[in-house]
Amino acid sequence: MENYRFPKLIEIKQAYQRIMAYVHRTPIMTCSTIDKMAGCEIFFKCENLQKVGSFKARGATNALLKLSPSQREKGVATHSSGNHAAALALAANLCGNKAYIVMPSNSSQIKKDAVKGYGGEIIECEPGQKFREAKLEEVLRNTGASYIPPYDHMDVIEGQATCALEMWEEKIPFDALITPVGGGGLFAGTILTTHYKSKKTPVYAGEPKGADDAYQSFKSKKYIPLKNPKTIADGLLTSLGKRNFEIILALGEDIFTVTDKEIVEAMQLIFERMKLVVEPSSAVALAAILANKKVFAGKKVGLILSGGNIDWEHLPF
Amino acid sequence: MENYRFPKLIEIKQAYQRIMAYVHRTPIMTCSTIDKMAGCEIFFKCENLQKVGSFKARGATNALLKLSPSQREKGVATHSSGNHAAALALAANLCGNKAYIVMPSNSSQIKKDAVKGYGGEIIECEPGQKFREAKLEEVLRNTGASYIPPYDHMDVIEGQATCALEMWEEKIPFDALITPVGGGGLFAGTILTTHYKSKKTPVYAGEPKGADDAYQSFKSKKYIPLKNPKTIADGLLTSLGKRNFEIILALGEDIFTVTDKEIVEAMQLIFERMKLVVEPSSAVALAAILANKKVFAGKKVGLILSGGNIDWEHLPF
Numbered sequence: 001m002e003n004y005r006f007p008k009l010i011e012i013k014q015a016y017q018r019i020m021a022y023v024h025r026t027p028i029m030t031c032s033t034i035d036k037m038a039g040c041e042i043f044f045k046c047e048n049l050q051k052v053g054s055f056k057a058r059g060a061t062n063a064l065l066k067l068s069p070s071q072r073e074k075g076v077a078t079h080s081s082g083n084h085a086a087a088l089a090l091a092a093n094l095c096g097n098k099a100y101i102v103m104p105s106n107s108s109q110i111k112k113d114a115v116k117g118y119g120g121e122i123i124e125c126e127p128g129q130k131f132r133e134a135k136l137e138e139v140l141r142n143t144g145a146s147y148i149p150p151y152d153h154m155d156v157i158e159g160q161a162t163c164a165l166e167m168w169e170e171k172i173p174f175d176a177l178i179t180p181v182g183g184g185g186l187f188a189g190t191i192l193t194t195h196y197k198s199k200k201t202p203v204y205a206g207e208p209k210g211a212d213d214a215y216q217s218f219k220s221k222k223y224i225p226l227k228n229p230k231t232i233a234d235g236l237l238t239s240l241g242k243r244n245f246e247i248i249l250a251l252g253e254d255i256f257t258v259t260d261k262e263i264v265e266a267m268q269l270i271f272e273r274m275k276l277v278v279e280p281s282s283a284v285a286l287a288a289i290l291a292n293k294k295v296f297a298g299k300k301v302g303l304i305l306s307g308g309n310i311d312w313e314h315l316p317f
Numbered sequence: 318m319e320n321y322r323f324p325k326l327i328e329i330k331q332a333y334q335r336i337m338a339y340v341h342r343t344p345i346m347t348c349s350t351i352d353k354m355a356g357c358e359i360f361f362k363c364e365n366l367q368k369v370g371s372f373k374a375r376g377a378t379n380a381l382l383k384l385s386p387s388q389r390e391k392g393v394a395t396h397s398s399g400n401h402a403a404a405l406a407l408a409a410n411l412c413g414n415k416a417y418i419v420m421p422s423n424s425s426q427i428k429k430d431a432v433k434g435y436g437g438e439i440i441e442c443e444p445g446q447k448f449r450e451a452k453l454e455e456v457l458r459n460t461g462a463s464y465i466p467p468y469d470h471m472d473v474i475e476g477q478a479t480c481a482l483e484m485w486e487e488k489i490p491f492d493a494l495i496t497p498v499g500g501g502g503l504f505a506g507t508i509l510t511t512h513y514k515s516k517k518t519p520v521y522a523g524e525p526k527g528a529d530d531a532y533q534s535f536k537s538k539k540y541i542p543l544k545n546p547k548t549i550a551d552g553l554l555t556s557l558g559k560r561n562f563e564i565i566l567a568l569g570e571d572i573f574t575v576t577d578k579e580i581v582e583a584m585q586l587i588f589e590r591m592k593l594v595v596e597p598s599s600a601v602a603l604a605a606i607l608a609n610k611k612v613f614a615g616k617k618v619g620l621i622l623s624g625g626n627i628d629w630e631h632l633p634f
Contacts, residue, residue: 027344029366048592049346268629275365275594275625308592312585317629 048308062159089120151183152241161189184244206288365625379476406437468500469558501561523605
């Protein structure tokens with residue numbers, strides 16, 4: 001363990017002030033039908049309605065704005081093909097900076113178009129983690145840009161923590177909060193804010209059984225990297241971050257794993273009953289509640305719908 | 318022309334007071350990407366997030382609650398397999414009354430389940446308008462229930478008019494409003510409220526080319542019934558109501574027709590960019606704006622997303 005310094009409440013509040021002109025304050029929605037099925041009262045925080053369709057806009061914007069003016073002038077860079085890439089591209093665009101996004105050449109056209117549409121400059125590399133990292137190194141060397149990682153970075157975690165800050169500002173007396181967990185940025189941020197705002201309120205996460213490294217790490221209290229992940233929740237195919245793991249282990253309540261079948265069923269419920277488009281990763285938290293009704297019975301539960309970017313050609317239902 | 322008496326503003330306001338405990342006050346959402354594409358500022362009133370997933374909850378509830386106690390005791394009835402059936406079933410259920418819903422025997426199981434789930438009693442009949450009407454007559458005779466038609470009824474129009482009332486209460490200085498038109502309940506109600514709240518503001522409708530009886534009737538100033546409709550917008554496969562036509566002809570601004578291709582493209586935009594599930598009928602209004610950009614250029618446009626009940630097995634994209 002590295003004993004990282006965790007962001008304080010005042011820093012999370014400052015992050016919110018810093019990013020609020022660039023991100024949406026997303027609504028909280030409820031659904032009586034789902035409440036009846038779940039046996040508890042769920043408050044859905046709609047980050048699928050966030051800029052770029054994902055909570056990732058918060059962390060990327062915060063990390064970018066914490067750079068010095070001279071750093072920002074040289075731009076930011078990351079290697080990603082998902083929501084973080086789009087979020088960083090848009091954040092840089094809105095702030096008048098450059099974003100270099102390293103993407104494997106076999107990324108789908110739709111993902112490339114998204115990053116381009118938000119104003120990011122795509123640098124293609126061969127598929128594979130090693131090639132991505134090497135290409136990113138090269139970009140950083142050539143441009144002097146700052147690397148903004150997708151989750152294993154305190155400024156990113158601090159940004160994601162502003163989502164729960166908005167939730168607590170609504171004055172709902174949550175008995176529990178729950179998020180999905182992949183790299184752990186959203187889960188760790190939600191844990192931190194909740195720890196400061198209501199120490200007694202437990203924060204849970206849902207994780208796909210096919211990518212359960214956070215569960216394994218949390219239960220064994222030892223960092224276990226993800227191997228051969230396989231799940232429909234394509235936003236959660238990443239190893240937990242080291243910083244994220246320390247926060248989760250110290251202050252997180254529990255992690256529930258769910259099957260892809262449970263994820264798809266929860267996703268369909270949200271589509272049909274709430275009329276909201278969510279990506280499979282978003283449905284993991286609801287799936288976890290429905291599979292663990294006793295834990296949540298009668299409680300007021302704050303649930304973060306993390307994103308809404310889905311591949312329409314491969315809708316799972 | 319029958320010269321029907323149109324509901325007054327005070328009556329629409331009373332309707333809102335009457336139904337507000339039974340329906341949602343739906344949010345208004347915006348989307349900068351769609352605004353850029355459309356060249357105007359669109360305020361989407363989300364009736365897809367209404368009870369039963371459609372604005373129809375408003376009219377059905379208002380018509381039910383305007384019945385006398387002795388009438389209500391005998392229940393309400395309609396013949397429909399769509400959103401009005403579900404809306405009437407739920408309204409009756411919430412108010413402690415019975416709803417008899419005449420449905421053709423070949424209706425999909427999903428539609429039957431919806432009506433049953435909301436507490437309606439389904440009476441099956443042979444497919445075909447004549448059989449539906451005969452069976453409804455029989456039900457009314459046997460039960461003494463009151464018939465609540467889906468749109469051609471002033472209490473229903475008055476109820477649908479409460480949607481625009483909520484919109485005008487938001488103090489947005491709309492330059493125009495637009496809705497889809499099928500039977501004309503929502504369009505006529507929106508026209509009435511807007512006429513009272515801001516006489517100079519034009520109210521438009523979008524209609525599928527494959528079911529353009531409202532367009533034909535409006536342009537020729539003569540009621541022309543719908544023949545052999547064919548469109549993906551299954552909520553708009555109905556002839557314009559007579560009462561609705563009088564209101565539309567007297568106070569409506571214009572009707573634009575759009576192709577099914579344009580409807581599907583608009584629907585996909587709303588899914589992908591707004592993360593909202595809408596039925597094809599809902600997308601007709603946006604399709605009409607995108608096909609008539611000059612009319613709306615630079616304006617603030619209030620658009621009603623009428624509903625969100627779609628058949629997932631036949632998603633058009």
